[in-house]
Amino acid sequence: xxxxxxxxxxxxxxxxxxxxxxxxxxxxxxxxxxxxxxxxxxxxxxxxxxxxxxxxxxxxxxxxxxxxxxxxxxxxxxxxxxxxxxxxxxxxxxxxxxxxxxxxxxxxxxxxxxxxxxxxxxxxxxxxxxxxxxxxxxxxxxxxxxxxxxxxxxxxxxxxxxxxxxxxxxxxxxxxxxxxxxxxxxxxxxxxxxxxxxxxxxxxxxxxxxxxxxxxxxxxxxxxxxxxxxxxxxxxxxxxxxxxxxxxxxxxxxxxxxxxxxxxxxxxxxxxxxxxxxxxxxxxxxxxxxxxxxxxxxxxxxxxxxxxxxxxxxxxxxxxxxxxxxxxxxxxxxxxxxxxxxxxxxxxxxxxxxxxxxxxxxxxxxxxxxxxxxxxxxxxxx
Amino acid sequence: xxxxxxxxxxxxxxxxxxxxxxxxxxxxxxxxxxxxxxxxxxxxxxxxxxxxxxxxxxxxxxxxxxxxxxxxxxxxxxxxxxxxxxxxxxxxxxxxxxxxxxxxxxxxxxxxxxxxxxxxxxxxxxxxxxxxxxxxxxxxxxxxxxxxxxxxxxxxxxxxxxxxxxxxxxxxxxxxxxxxxxxxxxxxxxxxxxxxxxxxxxxxxxxxxxxxxxxxxxxxxxxxxxxxxxxxxxxxxxxxxxxxxxxxxxxxxxxxxxxxxxxxxxxxxxxxxxxxxxxxxxxxxxxxxxxxxxxxxxxxxxxxxxxxxxxxxxxxxxxxxxxxxxxxxxxxxxxxxxxxxxxxxxxxxxxxxxxxxxxxxxxxxxxxxxxxxxxxxxxxxxxxxxxxxxxxxxxxxxxxxxxxxxxxxxxxxxxxxxxxxxxxxxxxxxxxxxxxxxxxxxxxxxx
Numbered sequence: 001x002x003x004x005x006x007x008x009x010x011x012x013x014x015x016x017x018x019x020x021x022x023x024x025x026x027x028x029x030x031x032x033x034x035x036x037x038x039x040x041x042x043x044x045x046x047x048x049x050x051x052x053x054x055x056x057x058x059x060x061x062x063x064x065x066x067x068x069x070x071x072x073x074x075x076x077x078x079x080x081x082x083x084x085x086x087x088x089x090x091x092x093x094x095x096x097x098x099x100x101x102x103x104x105x106x107x108x109x110x111x112x113x114x115x116x117x118x119x120x121x122x123x124x125x126x127x128x129x130x131x132x133x134x135x136x137x138x139x140x141x142x143x144x145x146x147x148x149x150x151x152x153x154x155x156x157x158x159x160x161x162x163x164x165x166x167x168x169x170x171x172x173x174x175x176x177x178x179x180x181x182x183x184x185x186x187x188x189x190x191x192x193x194x195x196x197x198x199x200x201x202x203x204x205x206x207x208x209x210x211x212x213x214x215x216x217x218x219x220x221x222x223x224x225x226x227x228x229x230x231x232x233x234x235x236x237x238x239x240x241x242x243x244x245x246x247x248x249x250x251x252x253x254x255x256x257x258x259x260x261x262x263x264x265x266x267x268x269x270x271x272x273x274x275x276x277x278x279x280x281x282x283x284x285x286x287x288x289x290x291x292x293x294x295x296x297x298x299x300x301x302x303x304x305x306x307x308x309x310x311x312x313x314x315x316x317x318x319x320x321x322x323x324x325x326x327x328x329x330x331x332x333x334x335x336x337x338x339x340x341x342x343x344x345x346x347x348x349x350x351x352x353x354x355x356x357x358x359x360x361x362x363x364x365x366x367x368x369x370x371x372x373x374x375x376x377x378x379x380x381x382x
Numbered sequence: 383x384x385x386x387x388x389x390x391x392x393x394x395x396x397x398x399x400x401x402x403x404x405x406x407x408x409x410x411x412x413x414x415x416x417x418x419x420x421x422x423x424x425x426x427x428x429x430x431x432x433x434x435x436x437x438x439x440x441x442x443x444x445x446x447x448x449x450x451x452x453x454x455x456x457x458x459x460x461x462x463x464x465x466x467x468x469x470x471x472x473x474x475x476x477x478x479x480x481x482x483x484x485x486x487x488x489x490x491x492x493x494x495x496x497x498x499x500x501x502x503x504x505x506x507x508x509x510x511x512x513x514x515x516x517x518x519x520x521x522x523x524x525x526x527x528x529x530x531x532x533x534x535x536x537x538x539x540x541x542x543x544x545x546x547x548x549x550x551x552x553x554x555x556x557x558x559x560x561x562x563x564x565x566x567x568x569x570x571x572x573x574x575x576x577x578x579x580x581x582x583x584x585x586x587x588x589x590x591x592x593x594x595x596x597x598x599x600x601x602x603x604x605x606x607x608x609x610x611x612x613x614x615x616x617x618x619x620x621x622x623x624x625x626x627x628x629x630x631x632x633x634x635x636x637x638x639x640x641x642x643x644x645x646x647x648x649x650x651x652x653x654x655x656x657x658x659x660x661x662x663x664x665x666x667x668x669x670x671x672x673x674x675x676x677x678x679x680x681x682x683x684x685x686x687x688x689x690x691x692x693x694x695x696x697x698x699x700x701x702x703x704x705x706x707x708x709x710x711x712x713x714x715x716x717x718x719x720x721x722x723x724x725x726x727x728x729x730x731x732x733x734x735x736x737x738x739x740x741x742x743x744x745x746x747x748x749x750x751x752x753x754x755x756x757x758x759x760x761x762x763x764x765x766x767x768x769x770x771x772x773x774x775x776x777x778x779x780x781x782x783x784x785x786x787x788x789x790x791x792x793x794x795x796x797x798x799x800x801x802x803x804x805x806x807x808x809x810x811x812x813x814x815x816x817x818x819x820x821x822x823x824x825x826x827x828x829x
Contacts, residue, residue, distance in 0.1 A: 005712050007478075007724050009814040011800035012717040012740065012748075013400055013555065017761070017807045019754045075754065117755035117808070233760060287760035287773045331774070338792045339395075339627065339768040340640035345647075353545075353588060353615070355634050355647060 019116075022282075023076035025231045029222040030083045030277070033214045040205065040214070041091035041143070042150025044158040051095045053082030055102025063106065069115025077116050081105055084124035084277055087214060088270060088317075089131070092143045092155035092169055096162040097135050104130040121324045122281045125317050132317075141169055142185050144178060144209035178209065185211045187269045187313040190260055199263035216272035223276035232280045235289060239296020240275035240303075241266060247304045259308060271303060274316035284324040291327075291334035298330075299323040394631040397620045398765045398801045400718065402594055403555045406678050409686040411562050414702060416463050416488045420693035421473050422448065423483040426731040427522040428529045429455035434484055440467045445498035445668050447520075448484055457520040457530050459484070460669030462691040464492040474725045476714050476734075483729070486693070499668035504577055509537075512581040512664075519663045520670045520732075525549060525560075525624065525653035526715055528733030531660070534650060535581045544648035546584040547633065548575060548657060550591040550598065551617065553624040554716025557736040559674040560654050562687045564591070564598035567658045568605045574661030575612055582650050587612045589654070590629050592619040621718060622799040626651035628767055640795055655735070675699075675730055681709040681739035690730050696737065697726035705739050713738040718800045754808035762802035762812060768795045772802035772812050779815035787816075788823050796820070 038045045060078035063069045085105055089098060105127025113119045132139050143155050157166035186197040201207035205215040226232035248265035266272065279285065279299050286295050299319045306315025425431035432449035442448055442461040449459040465488040472480040504512060517532035537543050548571075552560040564571060575587045591599045593616040602614045617623060617632040627638045630649060638644050644651055659670060671692055678685040683704030690699060696712060713720040714734050730737070762772035770792055778787045787793040793816060802812040 005722070005724060005726070006710055007722045008711065009811065009817070010713075010717070010719050010721065010798075011804050011813070012711065012713055012720065012722065012738070012745075013804065014748045014751070014809070015398070015400070015805050015807075017805065018751060018809070019757060019807045022757075022759065022807055115755070117757040282757050282759040285758070287758050287763050288771065289760075289763070292760075335771055335774075335791070336763060336766075336769045338640060338770055338795050339631075340637045340642070341769075341792070341795075342637065345636045345639060353613070353633050355636055 019075050019077075022231050023080060025229065026080050026226065026277075027076050027083065029226050029231075030080070030087075033087060033219055033222055034083060036205075036214045036218055037087055037091070040145040040212075041155070042147070043153065044150075044155040045091040047095060047154065047158060048089060048091060048093055048098050049083065049086040052086040052089065052098040052102045053079060055099040056082035056085065056106050059103045059106035060110075063111040063115070069111040069113075069118075075116060078106060078110075081110070081123045081127070085127050087273065088124065088128050090139060090142045090211075092141060092157040092166075093131075094135075094138060094157055094160035094166045096160065097131055097138055100134070101127040101131040117283050119283050120327075121321055122278055122284050125278060125321055125324075128317055129321065138166055140188075141166075142188075142211035143169055143173065144211055145205070146209055147176070147178075185269070185313065186264075187307070190264070190268070191307075191313040196260045196264050197268065199261070199267050202264070202267035212268075213270060213273060216267045219272050219276050226276075232276075233285075233292055235292040236280045236285055236296045237275040239293045240279050240300045241272070243297040243300030244271060244275075244303050245300075247301050251304070251308065265304060265307070269307075269314045270316045274303075274320055275299070278316070278320050279323065284327060286327050286331045286334065288331055288334045288336055290336070291330045294330050294334060295323050295327060298326060394620070394623070394628045394767060395769070396765055396801070397622060397628070397767045398804055399619070400555050400621055400804060402619075403678075404558050404561070404594070405556075406558045406676055406685050406687055407561055407595070409558070409562070411559075411566055411674055411687045411689055414688040414690045414694065414699065416494065416691055417694045417698035418488060418490075419468065419695070420462050420465075420486045420488060420691060421483045421695060421727075421729040422459050422462065422486065422693040423473065423475055423481045423729065423731060424449055424459065425481055426459070426528060426692070426733065427457055428527070429453075429457075429533075431482065432456055432459050434470055436467050436470075436484065438467050438470055441465070442467060442486060443497055444492075444494050445496040445671055447498075447669060448486075451517060455530060455533055457517060457522060457532070458669065460498075460520055460671050461486060462671040462693045463488040464494055465489045473729075474727045476721050476723050476728050476731070478724060496668055496671070499666055501665060502667045504580075504664050507580075509581050509583060512577055515664055515667070516577075516581065516660060519660065519668065521656060521660055521663070522670075522732045523653055524655035524659060524673055524732065524735065526719070526733050526735050528731070531652070531656055534652065535578055537582055537650075538645070541645055542648060543582040543584045543645070543650050544586070545650075546575065546579050546582060546587040547626070547629060547644070547649050547651040548587055548589040548654055549624060549626060549629055549651055550589050550595075550602075550654040551624040551629055552595070553592060553619070553621045554718055554720075554736070555621075556678050556738055557676045557716050558678075559676045559687050559735055561595050561598050563655055563658045563674055564595070565601050567662070568601050570661035571602070571654055571658040572605055572607060572612070572661065573665070574657030574659070576607075577660055577664055578650070578652055578657055579611075584650065585611065588633055589614045590617050590623075590633055591615070592617055592623060594619040622767055622801065625767070625797060625799065640792075670732060673730075673732060673734070675734055676736040677703040677739075678736065679713075679739035680744045681706050681741040692732060693729045695727050695729050696723065699730060699737055700726065700739065703737075706741065708741040708743075709739045710742045711740040711745060713740070718804065719798065751809045753810060756808055756810060759807060761805040761807060765801040765805045767799060767801060768792075768797065770796060772816075775819075776802075776810055776812045776815055779819050784819045784822050784826075787819050793819060793823070 105123045109123030109126030160166035227234040248262035302319035444464045465486045469485040473483040475481040521531040522528040
């Protein structure tokens, strides 16, 4: 028998998980969210999602083709960037500005660093930060959801010519007998008018004409699917929402009526969406489990601080970008403890058999006491 | 599901769950016929190679010592068949390099009875003599590490062994030889455990069996001796539980301190295969001349558990098991840590627990995979049983920062289980990079 054998290094089997599979599942989980967004805002939302995603894909293709970055379209990562970006923009955002945002997110957020896996900041948020700086008026212009004619006509600002100022949506809304109040986002209404929308209305996004994004409940369900199938790490959203809720609760209970209740903080704006889909971006979040907790907690606290104490109504985007920037530092200080190198030899699990206590105490005594980094005890003078 | 295990607290932290593929679990152990020529390498163990004590042209009987131990960390070799020594020369080995081996041409007409060896009353032996008797059998760790067993059973001055841990995990996918041994040779295993307890002075023995082998655990529980100092414990199935430190964590809930042996916690760990063989060989005073090998994989027509004479070339083994011509990769050991061989002239040695054959199409899924840059998903960190950060180590290895890997990121703790490479969705050959890095660091340290 002659068999031509090949030599490979172990392991010779491989888990079926692949980058494509992870990314494709994130796209699938985003589809219901997109559908709900289109249901809320009609034609304009659909056009915005399509144009922004297409711009991202084209930009990715161009950069991969010219050899500027690694990866390919088939890894779905540019699709995710496009969908996430479109979902964070206002539905009536002019399409040409959306295309600019898409190209900017891939060019500045991804290709600049070398493509998939190398980016430091979440590309979708880089794109959004770019257009927030470039088109501050357009990005603050929201329209109420569930307008009667939303499936037959565009929001007028959507179809603005490139480099031209978009049409005035306020006049268009007035013609439909909606006041300017309805088109302000709940966070803006709280910030500038002191009106707190009930959290229960925010959770479903279904209560009348509100200028809100996709339902937080739906986002949580879709994120839950990802977390259960382990395409996303559950620690980050839990840490973000936990720390944001906790810090909002502390401020609310300490200073009372001046600040909104923690439920409003959790369900308003893009906090849920950001916590589930933006902060969990793999390349820009820490790999160490302890680092994930710290990173999430940092984002949550920063969000609340920006919302409460800055001129901006919304703070999720900047909080996540700051968290991204802090990621290498967080990873550095949260390296996992190697097996058998912890201060105690007792593992987290309770064993079925007990070791002779002599051995444990002997090892415990021999274990090095961890070096103190801060507040070192000064040597006592004799 | 990882999410649940986080709260439940599994056997040990992290690790992976590759598909079991234990297709041969029901196949009883069968004897493989003798190949026309057997190749016995002089170094089938960790330590110094043995010294041949036969000449070319000499007739040898099955079971006769043909090489003696060269020093303490070495074992003798025994003739696996009656025949004539044809050559003592360099032959291909699994590692790729050629190794000094004794080639025996087997007498076809011989009855192949083991006539060598004298019965000995082990129960009357003091512990040191048991250890010497173990060395005379040429026994090494049959789980795959091939560390001389007598050295493992020797308790150094001042140390005290409290527990003998018997490793029946067999966490590697596909392999079933230890499972069959526990089912079919439970009595031998109990005898071997008894001898090892006497040699080390251990007061109790605990057999750890993964819970995907309930039949083995049940069989062992039925033959437990009435003294009640041997226990059988089922541990949740997880790779790499067969690593002795992981098994200790699963059983006792303690971590063996880094850089120390289980002996520092009063434990000695032995494989079930080793102890079952000892239980059989010690009373009759014979040497190790054959072992149970699982021959399996999609490329084999008649997979099963075979009792293979040591030194049988792989080509003969595969012919007998019906390897198909599309076979493209032959692996000694399990799929996670096993060694792919370049030549089928390589013999089955003492440390070979399985022969795994893959066809081209079985590997297609892996070959077609593209390698992406690290997307920092953290899967490897979640799977590393040693609590390292393979993602960071991989990035450092790509930049050849080997010293930093060793000094800051605990590269020395890696025992190359392959969990990180198994789970990596970007298909990065992490563990291979670590092997290279460790080798470079070793060479640097030696220089």
